[in-house]
Amino acid sequence: MTEIEIGELFAPAGGWKVRILDLSGGAEDNxxxxxxxxxxxxQANAFAxxxxxDSIERCRTPRADAKAVLDAWFAFGEDAHAxxxxxxxxxxxxELQDFAARRASAEDRNWRALDPRLDDEMEDDA
Numbered sequence: 001m002t003e004i005e006i007g008e009l010f011a012p013a014g015g016w017k018v019r020i021l022d023l024s025g026g027a028e029d030n031x032x033x034x035x036x037x038x039x040x041x042x043q044a045n046a047f048a049x050x051x052x053x054d055s056i057e058r059c060r061t062p063r064a065d066a067k068a069v070l071d072a073w074f075a076f077g078e079d080a081h082a083x084x085x086x087x088x089x090x091x092x093x094x095e096l097q098d099f100a101a102r103r104a105s106a107e108d109r110n111w112r113a114l115d116p117r118l119d120d121e122m123e124d125d126a
Contacts, residue, residue: 015116016044017083020051024076032078037116041082045090048080050111052092055079056099057109066100073100 016038021030038044059072073096082089092099112118 011039011041012084015039016041016085018044018048018051018080019083021079023074023079034083035115035117041085041088043114044082044085047111047114048082049090049095050109050114051078051080053099053104054109054111057104060103066097069100070096
């Protein structure tokens with residue numbers, strides 16, 4: 001088994017966590033929050049990727065080129081990554097250029113569908 005396969009089988013206590021960072025410097029240590037409760041590292045990485053993709057799209061203005069989108073994101077956006085996953089965590093740096101160059105679909109941006117906090121809210125409503 002590879003390292004990521006073991007991580008997929010055994011989540012840390014409380015599940016995997018994703019750290020959301022405010023690139024504008026508005027939060028202490030740039031940390032906005034840690035989202036916990038992801039059952040697998042794959043889900044945590046997918047959440048982080050979609051969260052960043054959505055943040056980039058919120059920074060996109062009409063007719064902005066990729067450089068302008070990235071400049072806006074680095075000034076006002078939010079980054080995210082899974083905690084304690086070492087080399088197996090998804091990092092925005094690997095896809096930023098592509099994200100800035102092409103618009104995202106609604107599905108690419110839908111981090112809410114993977115948010116474990118919504119599961120908690122649904123259980124409270126039941």
